[in-house]
Amino acid sequence: MSQVIGYEKVGDIAVLSANNPPVNALGVDVRRGLLAGIERAETEGALAVLIYGEGRTYFAGADIREFGKPPQEPWLPALCDRIEASPLLVVSALHGTALGGGLEVALSCHYRIAIPSTKVGLPEVNLGIIPGAGGTQRLPRVAGVEAALDMITTGRHVRAPEALEMGVLDKVQDGNPRDIGLAYVQDLLEANAPRRPVCEMARPVAIDFDAAYDAVLKKGRGQLSPAIAVRAVQASCESADFAAGQARERELFMELMASDQRKGLIHAFFAERAVSKLPELQGISPRDLHKIGVIGGGTMGAGIATSALLAGLAVVLLEMSPEAAHAAKDRIAANLAGAVKRGKLSTVEHDDILQNRLTLATDYDALGDVDLAIEAVFEDMEVKKQVFARLDAVCKNGAVLATNTSYLDINEIAGSVRRPGDVIGLHFFSPAHVMKLLEIVVADQTAPEVAATGFALGKRLGKVSVRAGVCDGFIGNRILNTYRSCADHMVLDGASPFQIDTALTEFGFAMGPYAVSDLAGLDIGWAARKRKRTAGLDPRARDSFYADKLCETGHFGQKTGKGYYVYEMGKRGGTPNPEVMPLIEAERAERGISPRTFTDKEIVRRYMVAMVNEAAKVVGDGIARRPLDVDVTLLYGYGFPRYWGGPMKWADLQGLPTVLDDIRKWSEEASFFWQPAPLLEQLVAENRSFDDLNRET
Numbered sequence: 001m002s003q004v005i006g007y008e009k010v011g012d013i014a015v016l017s018a019n020n021p022p023v024n025a026l027g028v029d030v031r032r033g034l035l036a037g038i039e040r041a042e043t044e045g046a047l048a049v050l051i052y053g054e055g056r057t058y059f060a061g062a063d064i065r066e067f068g069k070p071p072q073e074p075w076l077p078a079l080c081d082r083i084e085a086s087p088l089l090v091v092s093a094l095h096g097t098a099l100g101g102g103l104e105v106a107l108s109c110h111y112r113i114a115i116p117s118t119k120v121g122l123p124e125v126n127l128g129i130i131p132g133a134g135g136t137q138r139l140p141r142v143a144g145v146e147a148a149l150d151m152i153t154t155g156r157h158v159r160a161p162e163a164l165e166m167g168v169l170d171k172v173q174d175g176n177p178r179d180i181g182l183a184y185v186q187d188l189l190e191a192n193a194p195r196r197p198v199c200e201m202a203r204p205v206a207i208d209f210d211a212a213y214d215a216v217l218k219k220g221r222g223q224l225s226p227a228i229a230v231r232a233v234q235a236s237c238e239s240a241d242f243a244a245g246q247a248r249e250r251e252l253f254m255e256l257m258a259s260d261q262r263k264g265l266i267h268a269f270f271a272e273r274a275v276s277k278l279p280e281l282q283g284i285s286p287r288d289l290h291k292i293g294v295i296g297g298g299t300m301g302a303g304i305a306t307s308a309l310l311a312g313l314a315v316v317l318l319e320m321s322p323e324a325a326h327a328a329k330d331r332i333a334a335n336l337a338g339a340v341k342r343g344k345l346s347t348v349e350h351d352d353i354l355q356n357r358l359t360l361a362t363d364y365d366a367l368g369d370v371d372l373a374i375e376a377v378f379e380d381m382e383v384k385k386q387v388f389a390r391l392d393a394v395c396k397n398g399a400v401l402a403t404n405t406s407y408l409d410i411n412e413i414a415g416s417v418r419r420p421g422d423v424i425g426l427h428f429f430s431p432a433h434v435m436k437l438l439e440i441v442v443a444d445q446t447a448p449e450v451a452a453t454g455f456a457l458g459k460r461l462g463k464v465s466v467r468a469g470v471c472d473g474f475i476g477n478r479i480l481n482t483y484r485s486c487a488d489h490m491v492l493d494g495a496s497p498f499q500i501d502t503a504l505t506e507f508g509f510a511m512g513p514y515a516v517s518d519l520a521g522l523d524i525g526w527a528a529r530k531r532k533r534t535a536g537l538d539p540r541a542r543d544s545f546y547a548d549k550l551c552e553t554g555h556f557g558q559k560t561g562k563g564y565y566v567y568e569m570g571k572r573g574g575t576p577n578p579e580v581m582p583l584i585e586a587e588r589a590e591r592g593i594s595p596r597t598f599t600d601k602e603i604v605r606r607y608m609v610a611m612v613n614e615a616a617k618v619v620g621d622g623i624a625r626r627p628l629d630v631d632v633t634l635l636y637g638y639g640f641p642r643y644w645g646g647p648m649k650w651a652d653l654q655g656l657p658t659v660l661d662d663i664r665k666w667s668e669e670a671s672f673f674w675q676p677a678p679l680l681e682q683l684v685a686e687n688r689s690f691d692d693l694n695r696e697t
């Protein structure tokens with residue numbers, strides 16, 4: 001018998017147990033073992049077959065690592081058909097997360113039982129594909145078209161009680177999958193229960209699939225798989241028979257399997273898991289984390305405190321006065337109320353947090369026993385140094401001293417205390433209790449176990465943590481500044497902010513750069529531009545002033561009701577502000593610029609190539625460890641469309657030589673801005689990709 005599928009007879013029942021950690025993925029050996037097990041059970045005259053998983057879960061899906069490689073038999077759809085066609089009674093006992101091909105194997109069985117904590121789902125659309133082993137044909141038959149469309153187009157996990165109600169499960173029972181499975185099979189045999197091939201169930205009742213397709217396509221914001229899934233489910237209602245429906249599913253599945261979106265989404269899946277695996281952290285134990293101190297209770301500090309409280313940590317929040325401390329507590333309470341409203345927190349937990357785990361303080365001595373202190377005070381170096389001096393004096397030995405700065409030099413901050421090895425940057429993104437990205441900024445003297453503690457905190461908070469080196473803007477904001485400048489240059493040269501926003505939302509961003517600026521507050525960019533001018537801008541850099549003039553009139557975006565867009569109370573989104581173009585046209589005239597037209601395609605291309613070029617410099621400078629670290633940063637902190645996998649994956653899919661060709665062509669018109677990244681030139685010269693670099697690093 002195969003190593004990954006165990007076989008034993010218990011009375012008249014053949015038991016097939018999966019043992020392919022970590023998630024019992026349906027790799028080729030598992031598929032071969034299942035096929036051999038079914039055939040052996042039939043040969044040995046068993047009356048029934050029980051299939052279950054050892055370890056933490058029933059099959060969690062096809063083995064994603066096999067995607068893109070030549071498929072090996074038995075193919076999963078054929079295996080499912082073979083299980084379903086067995087003359088024996090075939091039952092699956094589920095636990096953990098029965099997902100994708102895993103649920104499809106279960107649906108090809110005649111009965112399904114699960115323990116109460118089980119979740120089931122068909123999340124293939126999140127990988128850029130659709131269920132490809134009969135899921136779009138069997139699920140509508142057991143659960144109906146509406147429920148099947150909801151599960152398949154969203155990829156959501158469904159808990160056992162709901163799955164029972166939907167008809168996906170036949171029974172839910174406490175215990176372990178093997179025991180409850182054996183007992184259930186015994187009951188079925190004693191009741192002389194019939195085989196129940198799902199393929200023989202009545203064809204599902206059709207709905208208005210065109211309307212469903214249009215709605216899902218619009219919601220997907222350019223991602224194709226959910227809408228294609230609608231067409232596959234439609235085939236379950238309209239095909240001549242089950243086999244024809246399966247054939248249609250296969251055809252649509254193979255089309256998506258060959259798509260760039262599948263490559264992008266699979267890349268994102270593995271990248272977000274690889275990003276916290278750093279050689280320098282192997283074998284390094286993080287310090288204990290039970291209690292943290294947050295200095296500064298503004299939006300960021302309150303968000304960080306909320307995130308820590310939701311993760312079960314105790315928090316001491318320090319503000320400069322009792323009034324400010326209570327205002328911070330009100331912000332935290334509002335954040336927690338949002339969590340209760342979203343069903344993420346019970347009211348009992350909400351009250352417990354505010355009464356027992358949040359301590360307000362106005363004296364630094366209250367931070368004497370925290371394991372980690374993080375400051376989220378005003379973004380000014382002198383203010384930060386004053387805070388760190390106090391932390392250095394009061395915090396216990398071994399406490400981690402963290403800054404939430406988004407661009408200040410953390411090496412300079414570390415150099416101002418007696419324990420630079422304990423200093424680290426933890427750059428949260430606002431709102432800190434919602435945004436998943438956390439940039440862990442490792443300064444020159446940061447001790448390895450302090451870096452490990454930063455990653456441990458990120459994991460505890462449910463963040464996606466990315467290691468960054470010290471530079472202005474670390475990974476994300478440094479790249480943002482460049483592609484935002486590229487957009488501003490196109491505005492000066494003839495494009496409008498509104499055309500640029502539209503072109504980029506068509507590309508897949510949730511919002512374009514100018515709408516994002518309105519959301520964040522135009523005063524932030526204004527302050528950054530003034531700071532850079534004061535520090536001394538390179539005379540070759542193309543500065544622009546139209547945005548300053550917008551700010552000088554008090555328009556800071558959504559928070560003032562007007563910025564690039566005009567926002568009406570109670571309405572989502574805004575309409576273009578008619579005051580904007582005259583400011584731009586006046587600046588063009590002052591600069592003697594004759595505006596030209598830009599196609600949406602050129603706008604996206606320039607914007608993306610600028611992003612990739614700066615990202616390649618960030619990797620080349622060692623600020624980001626690998627290209628995938630940049631991808632994960634842009635995916636989780638900057639709304640980059642996930643189905644492209646991130647800017648570096650997008651560049652690989654375009655072909656790095658074409659990206660470099662564009663940079664060289666545009667550098668003829670603007671040599672200072674379009675300086676090719678040395679790493680990009682090196683990879684092109686060596687005929688390598690960013691993915692190649694990910695594999696090597």
Ligand code: T1G
Nearest residue numbers: 022025060061062063064065099100101123131132133273
């Ligand atoms: N294939 C290969 N490896 C997988 C895997 C999979 N399906 N799922 C997880 N892993 C690896 C993962 O990379 C990590 O590896 C380790 O397992 C633990 O995962 C025909 C074609 C199951 C909910 O989309 O959603 O079936 O980093 O860190 O947080 O229709 O993994 O340790 O080396 O995520 O506890 C459909 C994808 C596939 C499920 C567990 N199935 N996986 O979460 O652990 S397509 C999915 C998950 C398909 C059929 C089609 C989650 C999880 P490493 P983890 P977790």
